[in-house]
Amino acid sequence: MKKQLFFIAIASLFTSMASAADLYVRDLGAGGSYSTISAAITAAADGDRIIIRPKAGSLPFIENLTIDKSLSFVSEINFSKYILQGTITVTPAAGRVVSIHNLQISGTNTISVSADTTGGRTTLNLLNSITSAVNAGVANTTLNMSGCTGTVITMTHGRVTGNKVTFITINTPTIDTDPSTDDIEIIANAISGTGSAIFLSQKNYNFRILNNFIGTGFMIISTVKNDSTNEIINNVISSTNTSNAANNSIQVSSPAGFTGLVSILNNVFYYIGPTFGSYYPVTASGVSCYVYYNLSNYSVTMPTITNSGNNIVATVSLNSTNYTVNGLTPNTGSPEDDFADIDLSRNDRGNFGGSNSWTNYWPTTVGNKPQVNYLNTPRRIYTGTTEMNATGSGYSK
Numbered sequence: 001m002k003k004q005l006f007f008i009a010i011a012s013l014f015t016s017m018a019s020a021a022d023l024y025v026r027d028l029g030a031g032g033s034y035s036t037i038s039a040a041i042t043a044a045a046d047g048d049r050i051i052i053r054p055k056a057g058s059l060p061f062i063e064n065l066t067i068d069k070s071l072s073f074v075s076e077i078n079f080s081k082y083i084l085q086g087t088i089t090v091t092p093a094a095g096r097v098v099s100i101h102n103l104q105i106s107g108t109n110t111i112s113v114s115a116d117t118t119g120g121r122t123t124l125n126l127l128n129s130i131t132s133a134v135n136a137g138v139a140n141t142t143l144n145m146s147g148c149t150g151t152v153i154t155m156t157h158g159r160v161t162g163n164k165v166t167f168i169t170i171n172t173p174t175i176d177t178d179p180s181t182d183d184i185e186i187i188a189n190a191i192s193g194t195g196s197a198i199f200l201s202q203k204n205y206n207f208r209i210l211n212n213f214i215g216t217g218f219m220i221i222s223t224v225k226n227d228s229t230n231e232i233i234n235n236v237i238s239s240t241n242t243s244n245a246a247n248n249s250i251q252v253s254s255p256a257g258f259t260g261l262v263s264i265l266n267n268v269f270y271y272i273g274p275t276f277g278s279y280y281p282v283t284a285s286g287v288s289c290y291v292y293y294n295l296s297n298y299s300v301t302m303p304t305i306t307n308s309g310n311n312i313v314a315t316v317s318l319n320s321t322n323y324t325v326n327g328l329t330p331n332t333g334s335p336e337d338d339f340a341d342i343d344l345s346r347n348d349r350g351n352f353g354g355s356n357s358w359t360n361y362w363p364t365t366v367g368n369k370p371q372v373n374y375l376n377t378p379r380r381i382y383t384g385t386t387e388m389n390a391t392g393s394g395y396s397k
Helices: 002-019 027-032 037-043
Strands: 022-025 049-052 065-067 072-075 082-085 088-090 097-101 103-105 111-113 122-127 134-136 141-146 152-155 158-161 167-171 184-187 195-201 207-210 217-223 228-233 236-239 248-253 260-265 268-271 280-285 288-292 307-309 317-319 324-326 371-376 391-395
Touching: 022 037, 037 049, 037 065, 111 122, 134 141, 141 152, 152 158, 158 371, 167 184, 195 207, 217 228, 217 236, 236 248, 248 268, 280 288
Parallel strands: 022 049, 049 072, 065 088, 072 097, 082 103, 088 111, 097 122, 111 134, 122 141, 134 152, 141 158, 152 167, 158 184, 167 195, 184 207, 195 217, 207 228, 217 248, 228 260, 236 268, 248 280, 260 288, 288 307
Antiparallel strands: 317 324, 371 391
16 A cells, blocks of 8 residues: 555656646747746746746846746846846735746836735745845745845745845734744845834744844834744844934834743944934843843943843944954854854854854855855754754755
């Protein structure tokens, strides 16, 4: 019986592989291809790949796209992006996965998921693309975005790694009815917006905010999942705001009934006044915060934090062009093995420290090479371990 089930599974796999097709889009329908992306979407079936040849002279495809199937979109020419002058709207459906690679949006046209998903989840993957605003801020929706340049990201769940954007907003006013098993992860992004560069208000997931470089803003956490364990680690936050409400680098709060733990470690808080009152790197209300081994150029006084230590004031300077902090003493972050650098030395404070170092997502000589954009492996292996789970992903250009 087991052999019979095995052969049925293999047969189903080959049937699924055989049914997927490649559909080509080229200017004027050259070589029997489709002349518009919309026509290819209409002809495609779930699981198909749409291969788009960039137009000569960097001319755009001028059309608004509605994607109502599970499809992948890639460029026919390696290392070249196809240009779209128009919006992209993903129609949600349980189990729908839309993956978009090597896209360049012309102008301020948005990419969005149009509504909440019922009976399951919708996933939107954006890789190695130039976008404007991306709006996946609807229920039961996952946004995975990596290697992109854009403006505002709005989402309810997902993984955002190695992007250059202005703001990231994670806002879920309701409880997901079909929750993901993964955490929210915001890792190694260059965020340039002034004000609330990262805003998180959601009740569904643990979150990990790691190794980001916030050039002129601050971070607000206004709602956390009840009984959650969360991390804000190895970020650089440069706050230049001058109102009473903005005299913090991280503001953490949560309403009654939604409490959790937020570990805030190994960050660099860079404050440029003037202050109207006092500057506190971290404030907290309704949430337990564990604040250790951070550095500030201004002050480490935090009256609302009761669990803190090893935070220091030191003179440092920031370079917002190459996203570095000058003047940091190495190996002065948390000594715990969980936070060790990629060379297994003690953690370095700031965005280049820890296993999610900025170097992983922004290698200096990557060029047009394929790039790993996520890797999660255990930091400790115990005697008697028989299984080790690791997760990784990457993309080509």
